[in-house]
Amino acid sequence: xxxxxxxxxxxxxxxxxxxxxxxxxxxxxxxxxxxxxxxxxxxxxxxxxxxxxxxxxxxxxxxxxxxxxxxxxxxxxxxxxxxxxxxxxxxxxxxxxxxxxxxxxxxxxxxxxxxxxxxxxxxxxxxxxxxxxxxxxxxxxxxxxxxxxxxxxxxxxxxxxxxxxxxxxxxxxxxxxxxxxxxxxxxxxxxxxxxxxxxxxxxxxxxxxxxxxxxxxxxxxxxxxxxxxxxxxxxxxxxxxxxxxxxxxxxxxxxxxxxxxxxxxxxxxxxxxxxxxxxxxxxxxxxxxxxxxxxxxxxxxxxxxxxxxxxxxxxxxxxxxxxxxxxxxxx
Numbered sequence: 299x300x301x302x303x304x305x306x307x308x309x310x311x312x313x314x315x316x317x318x319x320x321x322x323x324x325x326x327x328x329x330x331x332x333x334x335x336x337x338x339x340x341x342x343x344x345x346x347x348x349x350x351x352x353x354x355x356x357x358x359x360x361x362x363x364x365x366x367x368x369x370x371x372x373x374x375x376x377x378x379x380x381x382x383x384x385x386x387x388x389x390x391x392x393x394x395x396x397x398x399x400x401x402x403x404x405x406x407x408x409x410x411x412x413x414x415x416x417x418x419x420x421x422x423x424x425x426x427x428x429x430x431x432x433x434x435x436x437x438x439x440x441x442x443x444x445x446x447x448x449x450x451x452x453x454x455x456x457x458x459x460x461x462x463x464x465x466x467x468x469x470x471x472x473x474x475x476x477x478x479x480x481x482x483x484x485x486x487x488x489x490x491x492x493x494x495x496x497x498x499x500x501x502x503x504x505x506x507x508x509x510x511x512x513x514x515x516x517x518x519x520x521x522x523x524x525x526x527x528x529x530x531x532x533x534x535x536x537x538x539x540x541x542x543x544x545x546x547x548x549x550x551x552x553x554x555x556x557x558x559x560x561x562x563x564x565x566x567x568x569x570x571x572x573x574x575x576x577x578x579x580x581x582x583x584x585x586x587x588x589x590x591x592x593x594x595x596x597x598x599x600x601x602x603x604x605x606x607x608x609x610x611x612x613x614x615x616x617x618x619x620x621x622x623x624x625x626x627x628x629x
Contacts, residue, residue: 318581326617327371331611335508336360337380338397348504349574350581352613360401361408370619375413377401379423380509388424392450399458406459416462417455428513430467436480441469448472449479456485466493468520473540493543494538495530497522497554501549501575530556538566549573554605561606570607577613596628
């Protein structure tokens with residue numbers, strides 16, 4: 299028998315109050331960001347079949363969505379545009395009257411400083427081929443030509459009032475080019491969120507329904523190989539060097555190891571996107587009676603925080619914020 303008393307680890311788990319004293323990671327509403335889809339040409343919200351509970355919103359509804367999100371206390375909304383017309387160059391992305399830029403203006407006015415207005419900066423929703431950049435003559439994505447359009451898109455979003463630009467296109471050099479364009483035009487206060495470790499994932503399927511993607515093929519030439527961990531860290535380090543204010547790991551759940559590596563090395567806040575497939579799996583499994591929905595949601599988010607995320611984009615942002623306000627136990 300040991301000379302010293304054996305430590306009883308279970309002592310600190312004995313009651314809910316004792317467990318709260320020992321909880322290492324907590325969720326706060328301000329750490330959550332709500333992705334919002336705004337669709338051109340509709341007059342009422344449209345349900346997204348593969349994402350139960352998530353809607354495409356008409357422009358006229360965006361002010362209400364923003365107000366509700368601000369009232370819930372969440373940190374921000376990330377706007378995605380679904381245009382009525384697309385073309386080879388994604389011209390709707392840079393037009394001041396494009397659906398996304400109109401939505402940014404409406405959202406910024408409704409926010410009144412109570413919540414951050416963020417915008418997705420990528421061409422995939424606006425191109426008729428569905429890729430995140432311009433295509434070269436051979437059908438490949440032209441990195442440098444795309445960067446020129448990204449700079450125009452950044453300026454259009456900044457003029458509209460976006461406070462954080464979500465660079466999700468995964469083009470080499472995008473952070474440096476956009477930071478330089480913003481600074482030169484007097485938008486130095488606009489922050490850059492770099493989707494640094496964005497993987498070529500099967501978990502984006504429902505999102506592509508949400509934005510009515512026209513993509514045929516895949517994005518493996520510019521998004522990361524799911525087998526690679528070090529590469530995700532290298533992308534984040536490079537984006538920080540180019541001036542990113544935040545870096546992102548996407549998807550979140552299947553890449554917690556990458557998230558932890560990036561969080562350990564990063565000198566800027568680290569964000570994670572709990573993507574559409576992660577959301578749909580829990581919702582559909584819960585509907586089938588396979589899991590406890592609320593506990594699975596809470597556990598998935600706490601796991602992302604535990605791995606190192608400072609902010610989480612999640613389709614449950616508003617609901618979870620309400621749980622937090624009501625004092626629901628999320629541990």
